[in-house]
Amino acid sequence: MFEIFTNPDAWIALLTLTFLEIVLGIDNIIFISIAAGKLEKSARKKATNIGLILAMVFRIVLLFGISLLTSMKKPFWIIENDWIHGGISGQALILFAGGLFLLYKSTK
DSSP states (O other), rough: OOOGGHHHHHHHHHHHHHHHHHHHHHHHHHHHHHHHHHOHHHHHHHHHHHHHHHHHHHHHHHHHHHHHHTTOOOOEEEEESSOOEEEEEEEEEEHHHHHHHHHHHHHH
């Protein structure tokens, strides 16, 4: 049960995710500051607070959602022919669609 705490790969993944969350949090702060700077002075603080709270809530919801999607390892469509055997799972579809999206964005 506690072997995850002694696994160096788990610690590296945790540090990587923590670094990414810090970078994305700073990006959110900069974007919200720029967007709130276009408002009147009386509404800036309220808009900044609402924006930061919504950014945090959406980030948490998306992290839980992606962890749910990547845990879908059980195949829902199984292919068994003479020359190919395998299955397609929710995790495979998400990773494939994400890869296609990254290829599209990098070439466009």
